[in-house]
Amino acid sequence: MAAIVELNGIAAQFPGAEKPVFADIDLSIARGEFVIVVGASGAGKSTLLRVIAGLLAPSSGTIAHEIENRPDRREIAMVFQEARLMPWRKVSDNVALGLEGLTVSADERKQRIADALKLVGLADYGNRWAHELSGGQRQRVGIARGLAVDPDLLLMDEPFGALDAITRQSLQDELLRIWKETGKSILFVTHDIDEAVYLGDRVLLLGGAPAKVVRSYDVDAPRPRSREGEEVGRVGAQVKADLSTLFDEGGGI
Amino acid sequence: MSRRTFLGAGGLFAFLLIWELVARSGVVEATLLPAPSKLPATLISEVTLGFWHKMVLASLNHYLIGLISGSLLGVLVGSAVAMFPTLDAVQSWLARLLRPIPPLAWIPFAIIWFGISETAAAFIIAIGVFWINYFTAYTAVRAVDPDLIELAASFGHRSLGASLRKVIMPAAAPGILSGLRAGLGQGWMTVVAAELFGITGIGQRMNEAAGLLATEVVIVYMLTIALLYGLSDMLFVAAQNRVLRWQR
Ligand SMILES: Nc1ncnc2c1ncn2[C@@H]1O[C@H](COP(=O)(O)OP(=O)(O)O)[C@@H](O)[C@H]1O
Ligand SMILES: [Mg+2]
Numbered sequence: 001m002a003a004i005v006e007l008n009g010i011a012a013q014f015p016g017a018e019k020p021v022f023a024d025i026d027l028s029i030a031r032g033e034f035v036i037v038v039g040a041s042g043a044g045k046s047t048l049l050r051v052i053a054g055l056l057a058p059s060s061g062t063i064a065h066e067i068e069n070r071p072d073r074r075e076i077a078m079v080f081q082e083a084r085l086m087p088w089r090k091v092s093d094n095v096a097l098g099l100e101g102l103t104v105s106a107d108e109r110k111q112r113i114a115d116a117l118k119l120v121g122l123a124d125y126g127n128r129w130a131h132e133l134s135g136g137q138r139q140r141v142g143i144a145r146g147l148a149v150d151p152d153l154l155l156m157d158e159p160f161g162a163l164d165a166i167t168r169q170s171l172q173d174e175l176l177r178i179w180k181e182t183g184k185s186i187l188f189v190t191h192d193i194d195e196a197v198y199l200g201d202r203v204l205l206l207g208g209a210p211a212k213v214v215r216s217y218d219v220d221a222p223r224p225r226s227r228e229g230e231e232v233g234r235v236g237a238q239v240k241a242d243l244s245t246l247f248d249e250g251g252g253i
Numbered sequence: 254m255s256r257r258t259f260l261g262a263g264g265l266f267a268f269l270l271i272w273e274l275v276a277r278s279g280v281v282e283a284t285l286l287p288a289p290s291k292l293p294a295t296l297i298s299e300v301t302l303g304f305w306h307k308m309v310l311a312s313l314n315h316y317l318i319g320l321i322s323g324s325l326l327g328v329l330v331g332s333a334v335a336m337f338p339t340l341d342a343v344q345s346w347l348a349r350l351l352r353p354i355p356p357l358a359w360i361p362f363a364i365i366w367f368g369i370s371e372t373a374a375a376f377i378i379a380i381g382v383f384w385i386n387y388f389t390a391y392t393a394v395r396a397v398d399p400d401l402i403e404l405a406a407s408f409g410h411r412s413l414g415a416s417l418r419k420v421i422m423p424a425a426a427p428g429i430l431s432g433l434r435a436g437l438g439q440g441w442m443t444v445v446a447a448e449l450f451g452i453t454g455i456g457q458r459m460n461e462a463a464g465l466l467a468t469e470v471v472i473v474y475m476l477t478i479a480l481l482y483g484l485s486d487m488l489f490v491a492a493q494n495r496v497l498r499w500q501r
Contacts, residue, residue, distance in 0.1 A: 087500075097419070
């Protein structure tokens with residue numbers, strides 16, 4: 001499989017900090033792959049996504065994109081934990097945010113907004129205000145906003161972390177459907193191990209100070225998966241054991 | 254008619270009635286407290302003599318020039334200071350020193366610099382309006398959610414101009430508009446005082462009338478200001494509600 005983004009020896013350090021947040025990260029994501037990053041809070045997961053999204057310059061290392069660069073799309077799109085909808089925009093205008101800098105005709109823009117909203121099951125919600133939506137619906141709008149720019153890679157930073165368990169499970173299944181339908185690559189951050197092994201092809205455990213990829217797990221379970229499946233449970237137990245060892249060593253906090 | 258409207262109208266009517274009765278009873282001298290029933294005739298005479306619209310237009314002129322320049326400068330400087338930490342640091346002591354000076358304390362300098370002129374009146378009005386807008390714009394821009402700025406950046410809107418257009422201006426709009434509205438009221442408060450020093454306008458006419466103990470003329474202009482203020486506030490709120498449709 002061709003890598004869509006490849007990180008080589010990436011480190012990030014905030015000005016004034018003694019140590020880098022993470023160092024020496026190598027990571028390669030294949031086209032259509034679903035990769036999960038887990039790790040304790042403060043491990044540097046969000047910072048890693050910011051570096052990949054180009055919002056933060058790495059202090060060393062290189063990032064190579066094997067992504068087709070076209071004026072009518074963005075290579076990478078981000079979905080945040082708190083949905084981050086603009087309250088002064090209708091739902092469809094929120095979805096349009098990323099299209100506004102691209103060369104997309106008015107007709108195509110409309111079409112892409114409609115398609116993205118349909119994909120997340122909100123076809124009839126374009127004319128609502130953000131405050132009229134539930135938490136789960138807001139998060140769907142955040143996903144639609146990412147999909148509307150037709151990225152190859154979707155970066156998702158704990159997108160379901162603030163949702164109740166039932167909504168979270170149904171959004172996980174929605175996301176798997178969207179992933180299958182669109183063939184996008186996804187890099188997904190979570191601290192919920194069950195979510196990680198249910199969704200991912202591959203799970204990376206981030207830990208230490210500065211953080212590095214402590215271990216990588218392949219989840220070889222066929223899809224559609226069962227949450228109680230044997231492979232899913234086995235890898236999940238392994239990740240949890242490693243995470244608590246890391247915690248005891250004091251490296252995770 | 255709702256109970257509230259009914260009681261509101263009743264309260265106003267009772268106030269006028271008591272005022273009328275007190276004025277007619279002779280307990281107070283007529284020049285100290287003219288009866289409200291004398292006011293319509295006074296208004297008509299002010300209008301037919303040509304004073305009323307001359308004074309209203311003159312005051313409106315000072316008011317608008319002061320309001321617009323004070324609001325524009327206040328919003329611009331307040332927003333800029335909120336966006337650039339260096340500017341913020343530079344202004345921090347300066348603003349603390351200058352802001353507490355009441356606009357009317359600038360009257361001597363306004364007259365020394367600009368003479369008894371329209372500019373002097375507009376200047377005094379602008380000062381009060383400036384500080385109100387300076388601080389509301391500053392607070393509103395400071396309160397813009399940095400997560401939304403990052404969101405816009407992640408979708409390609411990275412330049413200062415882009416984050417201003419996509420995030421900062423719409424996010425700060427409710428705060429800035431409430432400052433503009435407060436300035437609208439503050440302007441009417443200062444306009445009369447600024448004109449008491451002989452600059453043509455409502456304040457000057459009131460001062461003249463008071464000197465002749467023509468108290469009913471004074472009251473006509475007091476009510477004129479209340480009317481103008483109420484009207485401008487109403488128009489502003491209607492415009493504000495349109496701009497902020499997205500708020501509940
Ligand atoms: N803007 C910033 N400036 C300075 N330090 C930061 C900034 N953002 C994050 N950090 C620090 O970097 C580390 C990793 O943060 P983050 O990537 O948010 O972790 P995670 O997402 O895994 O919880 C933390 O120690 C945090 O305090
Ligand atoms: Mg995080």
